[in-house]
Amino acid sequence: xxxxxxxxxxxxxxxxxxxxxxxxxxxxxxxxxxxxxxxxxxxxxxxxxxxxxxxxxxxxxxxxxxxxxxxxxxxxxxxxxxxxxxxxxxxxxxxxxxxxxxxxxxxxxxxxxxxxxxxxxxxxxxxxxxxxxxxxxxxxxxxxxxxxxxxxxxxxxxxxxxxxxxxxxxxxxxxxxxxxxxxxxxxxxxxxxxxxxxxxxxxxxxxxxxxxxxxxxxxxxxxxxxxxxxxxxxxxxx
Amino acid sequence: xxxxxxxxxxxxxxxxxxxxxxxxxxxxxxxxxxxxxxxxxxxxxxxxxxxxxxxxxxxxxxxxxxxxxxxxxxxxxxxxxxxxxxxxxxxxxxxxxxxxxxxxxxxxxxxxxxxxxxxxxxxxxxxxxxxxxxxxxxxxxxxxxxxxxxxxxxxxxxxxxxxxxxxxxxxxxxxxxxxxxxxxxxxxxxxxxxxxxxxxxxxxxxxxxxxxxxxxxxxxxxxxxxxxxxxxxxxxxx
DNA sequence: AACGATAGGTGTACGCCGTATACCTGTCAA
DNA sequence: TTGACAGGTATACGGCGTACACCTATCGTT
Numbered sequence: 001x002x003x004x005x006x007x008x009x010x011x012x013x014x015x016x017x018x019x020x021x022x023x024x025x026x027x028x029x030x031x032x033x034x035x036x037x038x039x040x041x042x043x044x045x046x047x048x049x050x051x052x053x054x055x056x057x058x059x060x061x062x063x064x065x066x067x068x069x070x071x072x073x074x075x076x077x078x079x080x081x082x083x084x085x086x087x088x089x090x091x092x093x094x095x096x097x098x099x100x101x102x103x104x105x106x107x108x109x110x111x112x113x114x115x116x117x118x119x120x121x122x123x124x125x126x127x128x129x130x131x132x133x134x135x136x137x138x139x140x141x142x143x144x145x146x147x148x149x150x151x152x153x154x155x156x157x158x159x160x161x162x163x164x165x166x167x168x169x170x171x172x173x174x175x176x177x178x179x180x181x182x183x184x185x186x187x188x189x190x191x192x193x194x195x196x197x198x199x200x201x202x203x204x205x206x207x208x209x210x211x212x213x214x215x216x217x218x219x220x221x222x223x224x225x226x227x228x229x230x231x232x233x234x235x236x237x238x
Numbered sequence: 239x240x241x242x243x244x245x246x247x248x249x250x251x252x253x254x255x256x257x258x259x260x261x262x263x264x265x266x267x268x269x270x271x272x273x274x275x276x277x278x279x280x281x282x283x284x285x286x287x288x289x290x291x292x293x294x295x296x297x298x299x300x301x302x303x304x305x306x307x308x309x310x311x312x313x314x315x316x317x318x319x320x321x322x323x324x325x326x327x328x329x330x331x332x333x334x335x336x337x338x339x340x341x342x343x344x345x346x347x348x349x350x351x352x353x354x355x356x357x358x359x360x361x362x363x364x365x366x367x368x369x370x371x372x373x374x375x376x377x378x379x380x381x382x383x384x385x386x387x388x389x390x391x392x393x394x395x396x397x398x399x400x401x402x403x404x405x406x407x408x409x410x411x412x413x414x415x416x417x418x419x420x421x422x423x424x425x426x427x428x429x430x431x432x433x434x435x436x437x438x439x440x441x442x443x444x445x446x447x448x449x450x451x452x453x454x455x456x457x458x459x460x461x462x463x464x465x466x467x468x469x470x471x472x473x474x475x476x
Numbered sequence: 477a478a479c480g481a482t483a484g485g486t487g488t489a490c491g492c493c494g495t496a497t498a499c500c501t502g503t504c505a506a
Numbered sequence: 507t508t509g510a511c512a513g514g515t516a517t518a519c520g521g522c523g524t525a526c527a528c529c530t531a532t533c534g535t536t
Binding site: 477492499504506 | 507508509510511512513514515516517518519520521522523524525526527528529530531532533534535536
């Protein structure tokens with residue numbers, strides 16, 4: 001392409017090009033194969049060239065997170081704070097479904113990039129505009145936690161596996177193996193409960209999107225109830 | 239100690255001794271400095287010796303998780319499912335506060351060890367005994383997510399920092415720096431809200447334990463309400 | 477037109493990491 | 507006495523992030 005002899009130069013590196021390539025590589029090959037060396041190769045460049053544009057790998061990861069935060073739908077004003085928040089969070093979730101490595105990356109970082117802070121700030125703004133006290137809004141942000149960014153760490157979660165290898169298809173196998181089902185009867189029972197048409201098991205028949213919305217609405221409804229009651233923090237009544 | 243000349247042999251390795259040493263090392267020095275080499279040195283042994291007792295580093299991490307799951311208080315029967323669950327989850331949280339590396343380790347593993355499954359199974363048992371349908375119990379387990387194991391991934395969390403380095407003291411600094419407070423007014427506002435006697439900011443004055451219980455109770459109360467309503471899943475009415 | 481600064485890509489090397497493989501050695505059953 | 511075997515050792519390989527010294531094309535200034 002741009003690699004012909006002599007005169008034609010390769011398109012130059014830039015922080016932005018690096019970040020987008022890194023996101024693409026993590027999307028396709030999994031976060032565990034995102035190394036400075038692999039990334040450089042992908043860009044047709046020697047590894048150390050990257051360091052002219054990003055300080056180190058941690059900063060690269062921060063930049064990648066900023067890229068995907070930038071993909072979240074902007075805030076849509078709505079008189080109903082619950083609806084506005086819900087909509088944006090579900091948009092964030094759609095973004096993360098395209099970038100399965102992101103939860104692990106976010107979890108492993110220190111989280112202080114301006115893009116993330118701006119996103120969080122606007123979410124708090126929605127809460128305040130909806131009539132929540134600063135006090136309550138504070139606790140709500142903690143309660144929602146990573147759900148605000150569109151993910152939650154499930155304890156039995158097929159997508160975690162998928163997030164490492166770049167597998168996009170939904171992992172065919174592995175509910176409870178039969179001998180485990182005998183040892184853990186309650187897990188076996190709920191594995192087949194809430195299954196769908198196919199009567200399949202957790203990880204197969206279990207609808208991630210439904211589980212996410214179920215938990216989200218449980219929280220949002222509880223919060224709205226507190227707001228209506230004019231909830232005030234009663235702890236450490238100093 | 240047991241290292242004297244000739245006759246006295248060093249106390250022999252064992253899987254258990256390795257796991258406990260690994261947990262101790264992660265507790266003290268942070269998970270990022272838990273390498274097979276460091277661990278071996280800690281045990282006065284050559285790195286490859288460990289591989290006679292654990293298959294590889296991933297299995298080591300699984301074993302470490304099992305160790306800490308074993309530290310969680312056993313289930314205390316209670317007529318009130320909410321109280322029983324709450325008590326055990328808060329016990330799990332106390333355990334994790336002693337092992338700040340654990341959330342990151344758990345998050346990064348594939349999660350299928352029998353010890354964890356047994357723990358989850360007993361929690362589901364509590365829900366079922368409390369009158370929740372298998373269906374509802376299933377969704378509840380997803381909704382609680384990692385909170386069942388006593389942690390939640392906060393987005394602004396000082397303990398994540400602490401979880402990497404082995405710092406045990408609660409990280410003195412770092413609320414919002416002043417120029418950030420100007421750019422993110424809502425964050426600045428809630429940072430000082432819900433502060434305590436000292437009027438300090440998120441990460442300083444913010445009471446982790448309170449935030450955890452606030453979110454937990456929000457969920458548990460919402461669930462109990464659903465149970466009383468005889469909630470049934472209405473989605474995908476196939 | 478010549479030049480020096482500078483931005484950006486290169487090459488080499490260091491010290492970590494996990495772990496495969498082969499080897500040694502002390503213990504104990506036969 | 508022997509020989510199998512469990513468990514600790516020695517060496518080595520390929521990968522990682524990245525420090526450091528180097529080269530080179532570009533461009534504003536003289």
